[in-house]
Amino acid sequence: DSGVTQTPxxxxxxxxxxxxxxxxxxxxxxxxxWYQQSLDQGLQFLIHxxxxxxRAKGNILERxxxxxxxxxxxxxxxxxxELGDSALYFCASSVGGNGRDTQYFGPxxxxxxx
Amino acid sequence: AQSVTQLDSxxxxxxxxxxELRCNYSSSVSVYLFWYVQYPNQGLQLLLKYLSGSTLVKxxxxxxxxxxxxxxxxxxxxPSVHISDTAEYFCAVTRGNQGGKLIFGQGTxxxxxx
Numbered sequence: 001d002s003g004v005t006q007t008p009x010x011x012x013x014x015x016x017x018x019x020x021x022x023x024x025x026x027x028x029x030x031x032x033x034w035y036q037q038s039l040d041q042g043l044q045f046l047i048h049x050x051x052x053x054x055r056a057k058g059n060i061l062e063r064x065x066x067x068x069x070x071x072x073x074x075x076x077x078x079x080x081x082e083l084g085d086s087a088l089y090f091c092a093s094s095v096g097g098n099g100r101d102t103q104y105f106g107p108x109x110x111x112x113x114x
Numbered sequence: 115a116q117s118v119t120q121l122d123s124x125x126x127x128x129x130x131x132x133x134e135l136r137c138n139y140s141s142s143v144s145v146y147l148f149w150y151v152q153y154p155n156q157g158l159q160l161l162l163k164y165l166s167g168s169t170l171v172k173x174x175x176x177x178x179x180x181x182x183x184x185x186x187x188x189x190x191x192x193p194s195v196h197i198s199d200t201a202e203y204f205c206a207v208t209r210g211n212q213g214g215k216l217i218f219g220q221g222t223x224x225x226x227x228x
Binding site: 002004031033035042043044045048050055056058090092094096097098099100101102103104105106107108 | 150157159206213215218
């Protein structure tokens with residue numbers, strides 16, 4: 001158990017809908033990262049928050065947004081869903097926000113868009 | 115742009131045999147290097163990382179990796195594998211000035227047979 005929790009574990013929804021994925025980092029970690037894992041794209045970095053502020057963005061679609069709240073949990077919002085958004089979404093957390101820090105991954109949320 | 119190449123998508127091996135999973139990276143600047151393991155239906159777990167210093171890095175579960183700057187490689191090795199090592203292995207890099215953004219390789223599926 002990494003100490004990072006993600007809810008829900010599974011999500012099945014229809015095209016055009018909006019969903020929210022939730023992540024709670026390990027106690028004491030200030031950084032939260034979101035990654036998408038799909039068969040065709042592999043593991044892709046989406047976005048990084050550190051202590052409530054956005055630090056870096058990857059190839060995150062405009063339909064996707066995220067935020068980190070004062071209690072440090074984070075939410076990833078996906079809207080106008082398309083079939084191609086079906087993937088495993090991971091959240092990771094680390095103590096700091098630099099490249100040396102170990103990132104601890106949650107179990108993921110499997111999103112299926114029908 | 116920096117990229118990570120895992121040279122083998124699948125590696126089948128018999129139990130108690132040695133194994134090497136290959137990883138090459140491209141970057142014009144210094145990077146930090148990581149190996150993660152993903153067991154079926156689970157999140158990613160850090161095996162080991164290279165930040166600086168000794169080029170031979172020892173990790174969990176008997177794995178080790180060697181950083182070779184001239185060949186831009188970071189191959190993962192284990193002298194004797196177990197059935198329980200069956201999993202997907204990911205090589206990843208970060209750059210210090212890009213925060214914690216992890217760039218992953220495509221993964222290597224290690225299959226250990228009795």
